[in-house]
Amino acid sequence: AQSVAQPEDQVNVAEGNPLTVKCTYSVSGNPYLFWYVQYPNRGLQFLLKYITGDNLVKGSYGFEAEFNKSQTSFHLKKPSALVSDSALYFCAVRASSGGSYIPTFGRGTSLIVHP
Amino acid sequence: NAGVTQTPKFRILKIGQSMTLQCTQDMNHNYMYWYRQDPGMGLKLIYYSVGAGITDKGEVPNGYNVSRSTTEDFPLRLELAAPSQTSVYFCASSESMGTTGELFFGEGSRLTVL
Numbered sequence: 001a002q003s004v005a006q007p008e009d010q011v012n013v014a015e016g017n018p019l020t021v022k023c024t025y026s027v028s029g030n031p032y033l034f035w036y037v038q039y040p041n042r043g044l045q046f047l048l049k050y051i052t053g054d055n056l057v058k059g060s061y062g063f064e065a066e067f068n069k070s071q072t073s074f075h076l077k078k079p080s081a082l083v084s085d086s087a088l089y090f091c092a093v094r095a096s097s098g099g100s101y102i103p104t105f106g107r108g109t110s111l112i113v114h115p
Numbered sequence: 116n117a118g119v120t121q122t123p124k125f126r127i128l129k130i131g132q133s134m135t136l137q138c139t140q141d142m143n144h145n146y147m148y149w150y151r152q153d154p155g156m157g158l159k160l161i162y163y164s165v166g167a168g169i170t171d172k173g174e175v176p177n178g179y180n181v182s183r184s185t186t187e188d189f190p191l192r193l194e195l196a197a198p199s200q201t202s203v204y205f206c207a208s209s210e211s212m213g214t215t216g217e218l219f220f221g222e223g224s225r226l227t228v229l
Contacts, residue, residue: 009155032215043119043205043220044158051215090157092218102148102173103218107157 002027004093004106012112013081021076021109023091033074034092034103035065044090050074051096061085081113117141121206121221128196128228136191136224138206146209147189148218149173149181151202158205164189196228 003026013019025031032051036044048059055067065076076089088110094103119140128134140147145166150158160173164183178200180192189208193200204224210216 034217036218036220041223043222044207044218045220046217049215049217102160102163105150105158107155 002093002095002104004091004104006089006091006106006109008109009107010110010112012114014114015083016080019078019081019085019111019113021089021091021111023074023076023106024072025074025091025093026072027093027095030096031074032094032096032103033065033067034094035059035063035074035076036090036092036105037061038088038090038108040087047076047089081111083113083115086111086113119206119208119219119221121204121224123224124222125225126227128193128226130196130198130228132196133192133194134196134226135193136204136206136226138189138191138221139187140189140206140208140219141187142208142219143186144208144210144219145186147183148207148209149179149189149191150205150207151175152205152223153202161191161204193226198228200226201228202226 005024034049035047038044050057050067058064088108090108091106092103122137148163149161159175162181164170170181206221207218209218
């Protein structure tokens with residue numbers, strides 16, 4: 001079975017500081033990994049994904065994520081946080097082959113960026 | 116493109132009432148999904164469909180039913196509403212199995228059962 005853990009319910013960071021939202025995963029075989037963002041009273045929006053290749057993936061709004069196979073992690077990062085980045089962030093995983101093609105989502109991490 | 120459209124956005128039901136949440140997408144995606152989101156619990160998959168005429172249960176299907184008569188539409192039916200079904204429901208779609216495609220979500224339907 002595949003699973004995702006987001007160990008922090010909430011991350012607080014000051015505007016202008018770097019941010020990291022953590023994600024670890026478990027899946028059979030090679031993973032496809034995704035990050036989504038949810039603003040208040042909205043649906044989830046795709047941010048970025050890792051499929052293969054370079055371990056550092058760049059996505060929308062200046063976000064990037066680093067895939068680490070040995071640590072089974074896919075942490076979301078941004079060099080300089082903005083107040084407008086405050087939102088709920090979800091990590092998701094699915095198997096690249098074999099297994100279920102249905103993605104499994106983490107419980108979400110609330111990012112709060114303070115002015 | 117409108118993407119994924121859900122209706123209604125808000126609804127209050129009494130215990131035992133029935134209703135259908137509508138979902139339609141205009142991206143010609145084969146895969147469609149229904150999730151529910153409860154505070155601090157993330158997203159739970161209710162049902163999904165890999166194409167017209169094919170549906171399957173997800174993690175929390177009890178109390179719900181779906182149908183998929185066309186590629187575009189994937190309605191979710193609640194037959195006998197219970198307070199435990201108070202939640203925010205999201206419909207999503209993606210390209211076919213075997214692609215790396217991300218999910219596209221609707222704006223959600225907030226349901227309260229009293």
